Amino acid sequence: MPIHVTCDSCHSNFNAPDGTGGKRAKCPSCGSVIVIPTPPPKEEEVFEAEMAPAGGFDDDDFEIEAPVETPSTDEPRKPCPMCGEQISINAIKCRFCGEIFDPQLKKQARISSSGEDEQLGVFEWIIAILCSNIGCIVAIVYIIQGKPKGKKMLMVVACVYVITFIIGVIIGVFQEVQNAP
Structure with a gap:
């Protein structure tokens, strides 16, 4: 049986599913948070509670928690x-x-x-130096995620590219000098 709910903010009416009493929900009209009222127990449930067997249990068998009082300010x-x-x-x-x-x-x-995201770990250093293409992709993903180490990793990858290029040029020059007559 659905629970009839009235929003305190916009006063719109709607029905909440059975079993949602006492839970919080957003009003479908205005979006404000409301508490779904708990429906009263059915007559059958009240009758069964009154007819429960009295023997075997007393008040000491049940722990009754005191209601938590919120400080009134x-x-x-x-x-x-x-x-x-x-x-x-x-x-x-x-x-x-x-x-x-x-x-x-x-x-x-x-x-x-984000302090743990500022420093490059061993894994990131290895990828940036040995697998620069993959390191570049990982750095871009880190930058998209907003991690500061993404920019650092991208700088390491760029430095590796520059160093690799310079070494390649130097080796090429030495090979030309050796092959010259």
Whole structure:
């Protein structure tokens, strides 16, 4: 049986599939995050719960968790655009999903997390020097991915090409000198 849902933002009505009660979803009309209400239990389920056998179990057999209380603050809140959780209206990072909202902080976090992508590893050095054509392709892929080591690898490949060209010219000149009468 579908669950009737009304969006708090745009007040549009729609039906959610059975079993989705309590979950978060995006409104098909406006895209805001809403919580699908939990339907009340059916009469049969209530009747069965009341008629459960009383013998064999007491309150000590069940662990009852206390509800987690969220600290009440007077600070205004807004839903996180990524996960929909309520966060401070002045938040620069969501405490639930970790999304960073400040563009400068986001850029700085991206740079600091890419520290392992700045240095070429042994594998990249071997490919760049011994297999320059493949190294060039790998470097271009790294550049497309936004990894700083892509530019470094491309420079190594270019240097290998230049050195190989210079060595080839020198060998060619020596061969001409030897073959000259």
